[in-house]
Amino acid sequence: MRRWVLIAxxxxxxxxxxxxxxxIVLKISLSDIALARPPYMxxxxxxxxxxxxxxxxxxxxxxxxxxxxxxxLYWKAYLSSLQIAVVSTxxxxxxxxxxxxxxxxxxxxxxxxxxxxxxxxFWTSFLIRVYAWMGILSTEGLLxxxxxGLGLVSDPLTILNTNTAVYIGIVYTYLPFMIxxxxxxxxxxxxxxxxxxEDLGCSKFSAFWLVTIPLSRNGIIAGCxxxxxxxxxxxxxxxxxxxxxxxxxxKVLWEEFFSNRDWPVASAVAVVLLLILIVPIVLFQRNEQxxxxxxx
Amino acid sequence: MRRFSWFNAxxxxxxxxxxxxxxxxxxxxxxxxxxxxTVWAGFSTRWYGELIRNEEFLDAAWVTLKVAFFSSTLATIxxxxxxxxxxxxxxxxxxxxxxxxxxxxxxxxxxxxGLSLLLLFIGIGLDRGVLTIVLAHTTFSxxxxxxxxxxxxxxxxxxxxxxxxDLGCSPFDAFRLVTLPIIAPAVISGWLLAFTLSLDDLVIxxxxxxxxxxxxxxxxxxxxxxxxxxxxxxxxxxxxxxxxVGVITASLISKRAAVAQARDEQAAARTx
Numbered sequence: 001m002r003r004w005v006l007i008a009x010x011x012x013x014x015x016x017x018x019x020x021x022x023x024i025v026l027k028i029s030l031s032d033i034a035l036a037r038p039p040y041m042x043x044x045x046x047x048x049x050x051x052x053x054x055x056x057x058x059x060x061x062x063x064x065x066x067x068x069x070x071x072x073l074y075w076k077a078y079l080s081s082l083q084i085a086v087v088s089t090x091x092x093x094x095x096x097x098x099x100x101x102x103x104x105x106x107x108x109x110x111x112x113x114x115x116x117x118x119x120x121x122f123w124t125s126f127l128i129r130v131y132a133w134m135g136i137l138s139t140e141g142l143l144x145x146x147x148x149g150l151g152l153v154s155d156p157l158t159i160l161n162t163n164t165a166v167y168i169g170i171v172y173t174y175l176p177f178m179i180x181x182x183x184x185x186x187x188x189x190x191x192x193x194x195x196x197x198e199d200l201g202c203s204k205f206s207a208f209w210l211v212t213i214p215l216s217r218n219g220i221i222a223g224c225x226x227x228x229x230x231x232x233x234x235x236x237x238x239x240x241x242x243x244x245x246x247x248x249x250x251k252v253l254w255e256e257f258f259s260n261r262d263w264p265v266a267s268a269v270a271v272v273l274l275l276i277l278i279v280p281i282v283l284f285q286r287n288e289q290x291x292x293x294x295x296x
Numbered sequence: 297m298r299r300f301s302w303f304n305a306x307x308x309x310x311x312x313x314x315x316x317x318x319x320x321x322x323x324x325x326x327x328x329x330x331x332x333x334t335v336w337a338g339f340s341t342r343w344y345g346e347l348i349r350n351e352e353f354l355d356a357a358w359v360t361l362k363v364a365f366f367s368s369t370l371a372t373i374x375x376x377x378x379x380x381x382x383x384x385x386x387x388x389x390x391x392x393x394x395x396x397x398x399x400x401x402x403x404x405x406x407x408x409x410g411l412s413l414l415l416l417f418i419g420i421g422l423d424r425g426v427l428t429i430v431l432a433h434t435t436f437s438x439x440x441x442x443x444x445x446x447x448x449x450x451x452x453x454x455x456x457x458x459x460x461x462d463l464g465c466s467p468f469d470a471f472r473l474v475t476l477p478i479i480a481p482a483v484i485s486g487w488l489l490a491f492t493l494s495l496d497d498l499v500i501x502x503x504x505x506x507x508x509x510x511x512x513x514x515x516x517x518x519x520x521x522x523x524x525x526x527x528x529x530x531x532x533x534x535x536x537x538x539x540x541v542g543v544i545t546a547s548l549i550s551k552r553a554a555v556a557q558a559r560d561e562q563a564a565a566r567t568x
Contacts, residue, residue, distance in 0.1 A: 233405025
């Protein structure tokens with residue numbers, strides 16, 4: 001196969017189906033809503049030539065972005081997405097670290113099986129894993145039956161359709177993303193370093209704090225980004241487990257598009273979400289690069 | 297010999313209980329006779345029967361499998377090409393943009409990918425249905441394939457390819473006879489990954505589909521929006537079962553392949 005065909009085919013595919021759609025989103029976010037279908041103005045008219053092009057650019061404006069700042073629904077949704085993503089990333093770290101630690105310190109012959117058990121849920125449908133919690137968390141669900149049976153609570157707790165349920169859902173579905181990089185970092189660690197620390201008078205706890213945690217730092221950072229980045233734009237979890245007052249930007253975008261049919265505002269929401277995500281994505285890439293350089 | 301640690305044993309037990317209990321409960325309750333999903337009323341396979349008789353679910357399952365098959369196959373071809381370009385093609389103009397477009401879809405929120413593809417399809421006047429979902433799924437899963445394949449390509453000995461070229465192979469023959477057999481396991485796992493991603497996807501499919509094509513996740517989502525349903529429990533159990541069997545089989549096969557390879561290498565070492 002000629003070299004240029006090999007390059008051109010995937011390149012053209014990505015240009016047409018990845019880059020071009022973004023330019024369209026950017027363009028529509030600068031357009032006005034119109035009632036005809038498709039519901040936005042102006043349309044780029046190639047027939048009109050250069051004059052049409054000038055007219056087209058003249059009609060673009062930042063009105064939709066101003067609109068996002070005037071209606072407090074949007075900035076509240078961005079802030080609450082960030083807050084939910086930060087809190088649930090932290091919770092996932094708290095749950096995931098001991099599991100990764102236990103795996104890395106288990107007997108050598110057990111590790112492949114444990115690793116497979118962590119990866120297996122990852123191949124199971126995301127939707128089904130979120131759905132599984134609906135039956136557990138509802139008012140007459142299993143968790144409440146269990147708590148009432150034990151006599152811990154007298155009235156069923158309302159968990160489903162609250163932010164608590166969203167936290168549980170994110171921790172549950174993204175847990176493998178947190179465990180795998182931390183496990184990879186801990187497994188490589190030389191355990192004689194811990195013995196050295198203890199010989200030099202460290203307590204077990206301070207040896208863990210001063211040796212193990214810093215050595216698994218790259219794994220922790222990678223895991224946190226792998227949970228945080230997708231959690232911000234999450235749609236399925238807030239719409240199945242969250243309540244009507246759970247504000248997340250992925251859900252707002254979906255409703256703006258499918259219920260309100262306001263394409264320009266939906267596109268503006270998408271552009272702002274992308275701008276918010278660029279910072280953690282760049283930081284994540286830099287961390288990965290540093291980790292690679294430290295190894296190589 | 298390692299000392300037994302209560303802390304590690306507890307954290308592993310609790311951790312895996314947390315990962316697996318919700319799914320175990322789902323499977324158990326799919327055999328519940330009662331329509332009230334939280335009250336146990338005896339063992340029954342009633343919901344599986346209703347599921348099989350439900351034409352809408354069968355249609356959706358068929359559409360989903362078709363989409364997953366075509367998109368994962370296309371994604372594997374394009375993704376392998378892209379990986380080859382990234383690892384072997386050296387410098388060419390626009391390389392930075394190319395690798396950017398390979399990695400960006402991996403971190404892109406699905407709502408944005410879905411929205412932008414829909415706006416493209418409407419912009420060029422393409423009727424939405426199976427074709428548009430296949431195009432959308434191919435685009436994001438080819439990036440996953442190329443990441444999996446390129447990590448295998450970077451780690452293998454390039455001199456094997458050069459030897460084939462020196463012995464008179466055309467570049468395409470060298471790829472077909474030398475490179476492809478070596479990277480085959482990565483290509484197959486890339487295909488499986490693309491297939492599963494396509495089977496699972498709700499958000500991008502919802503944006504890019506039209507009234508003519510409903511996939512299984514879209515059907516499940518609209519059914520469970522209002523609450524738990526016993527038929528969906530049965531459907532979930534079937535899907536969990538298929539995945540479990542698939543993953544365990546794949547890991548056994550790859551374990552056997554690794555053992556066979558180790559044996560071959562030992563044999564080769566003895567003869568030289």
